[in-house]
Amino acid sequence: MVDFQSVLNGIGITATKATDRGRIASYIPELEKIDLQKFGIHLINIKQHSFSSGDSDERFSIQSISKVFTLSMALGLIGEKLWERVDVEPSGDPFNHLSLLEMENGIPRNPLINPGAIVVADILVSILDNPKDDFLAFIRNLADDDSINYDEEVAQSEKMTGYRNYAAANLLKSYKNLTNDVDSVLDFYFHQCSISMSCAQLANAFYMFINNGNCRRNNTQLSKGQVKRINALMLTCGFYDEAGEFAFEVGLPGKSGVGGGIVALLPNEFCVATWSPGLNEKGNSKLGMLALERLTTQTELSIF
Numbered sequence: 001m002v003d004f005q006s007v008l009n010g011i012g013i014t015a016t017k018a019t020d021r022g023r024i025a026s027y028i029p030e031l032e033k034i035d036l037q038k039f040g041i042h043l044i045n046i047k048q049h050s051f052s053s054g055d056s057d058e059r060f061s062i063q064s065i066s067k068v069f070t071l072s073m074a075l076g077l078i079g080e081k082l083w084e085r086v087d088v089e090p091s092g093d094p095f096n097h098l099s100l101l102e103m104e105n106g107i108p109r110n111p112l113i114n115p116g117a118i119v120v121a122d123i124l125v126s127i128l129d130n131p132k133d134d135f136l137a138f139i140r141n142l143a144d145d146d147s148i149n150y151d152e153e154v155a156q157s158e159k160m161t162g163y164r165n166y167a168a169a170n171l172l173k174s175y176k177n178l179t180n181d182v183d184s185v186l187d188f189y190f191h192q193c194s195i196s197m198s199c200a201q202l203a204n205a206f207y208m209f210i211n212n213g214n215c216r217r218n219n220t221q222l223s224k225g226q227v228k229r230i231n232a233l234m235l236t237c238g239f240y241d242e243a244g245e246f247a248f249e250v251g252l253p254g255k256s257g258v259g260g261g262i263v264a265l266l267p268n269e270f271c272v273a274t275w276s277p278g279l280n281e282k283g284n285s286k287l288g289m290l291a292l293e294r295l296t297t298q299t300e301l302s303i304f
Ligand code: DON
Pocket: 062, 063, 064, 065, 095, 096, 114, 158, 165, 193, 256, 257, 258, 259, 283, 284
């Protein structure tokens, strides 16, 4: 049996001492207020035993990690039809790049880059009666935690400065790959990114990706095949132009966010969430990546 707690304790001690912690995302002004010294990690295994270290119960902005939740909800609702509007190839580009979108006639490379996530948001806005309420209920059910909520200040902060997302949505609209109006889709998108969750809540919500689509409340959200596909997308596209590096160093499917969170998982074994708000040059949490490399190296547990 792997002693996860002592591995996490060691990771926590190293993180506390780290001097180069990366830089906090500044293009969403509200995120800049976060303390660079924060670090948390929480792991839940398939038997639902939990292990943690540091600021693992403190909530932060999940940002792009929300793209995995919207993708899961949309795939559960419309199934394979989703792939008519968004592809499944890694982009090798930063999350907010637009040039490929124009070259490929408005079909985003994958659902985890911003244009792809905006298409997925459009699908949910079309289908759901009360998109924001219904999506929040979906996440609360996954995490088995009804206290999870949007952060209105973060959502408004991004609405004021999200120029590239407005550009992406308008480009999608010009290619007829956006059904609803730009403002209502982006209102939903900025809200999904603003959701506040702790490492513990994120690891709990991702439990279904290690448990064949059954969440902690033991209701089935996705089929085995759908979970396989989402895990594959996390591996190949979850870290944008650093997906190769993450697979090389860590060896797990995962997803990052510019709030400094990363969630990663080993199917049938464990999922783990880390939080450290300082990012590297590619926009992924610097200490989070180091922590996960250490976790999979020390435990010898990875998909490879
Ligand atoms: O749309 C944006 O730019 C942000 N709301 C989310 C970007 C993000 O988290 C990229 N992840 N590493």
